[in-house]
Amino acid sequence: MSAVSPVVESVLGSVIASYIFYMFCIHPPVFAEKKTSAIFVNFILTRIKKxxxxxxxxxxxxxxxxxxxxxxxxxxxxxxxxxxxxxxIIQVSPQMIYADWFGYFYNENTRINEEITRLMDSRLNLNTEMTFILNLINDSTWFMAVKSMTNMKNQMSPSQNPNPFVNSSQPEISLCNSMYDLKELIRSLQPAIDATGKLAERF
Known part of the structure; x- marks a missing residue:
């Protein structure tokens, strides 16, 4: 037993030294990085939802x-x-002018798209589910349809179709339904918002 003890003591000493090194030299920076990442992700996701x-x-x-x-x-x-x-509002002086609804939708969609791009380009380690949802949002029918109609609105005829977002004869295929679908996608980000919020508070 006495012949083994020095070996055991040496191993234990090495393990304890490694643990102390991790706790004081590696652990704090890693936790600080995780907290910073959680705060940033939570901030962006909350902004998107709001x-x-x-x-x-x-x-x-x-x-x-x-x-x-x-x-x-x-x-x-x-x-x-x-x-x-x-x-x-797109002009304040000499008189206040408001945007049409195509411009309004396009402007708001662009803001959300920029937030998602900012998050995706951050090189943070985002989980697979969150990345999947963010990609679905970016590729949503609502985003693509609004962009297309904004570019083509001058070629559209308000007298023939005063509201291209609704289909009175077939409401179930109205374009406004794609905004509802987008709402559901963004709503599904809530678990990620809750999780990153808890991470930020814990560290």
């Missing part, structure tokens, strides 16, 4: 993350997309 919530309220104060597809359809029937009545 930005889209404000976006919905711009269409109608009745819309929220709890709204159903029918609620979106009803809200969209109340707007006139070709008129400069959207809640976005």
């Amino acid at each position: 930005s889209f919530e404000d976006h919905m309220r711009g269409v109608s104060p009745t819309l929220s993350y709890d709204s159903a597809a029918d609620d979106f359809y009803k809200a969209f029937t109340g707007i006139a997309p070709f008129t400069n009545t959207a809640p976005l």
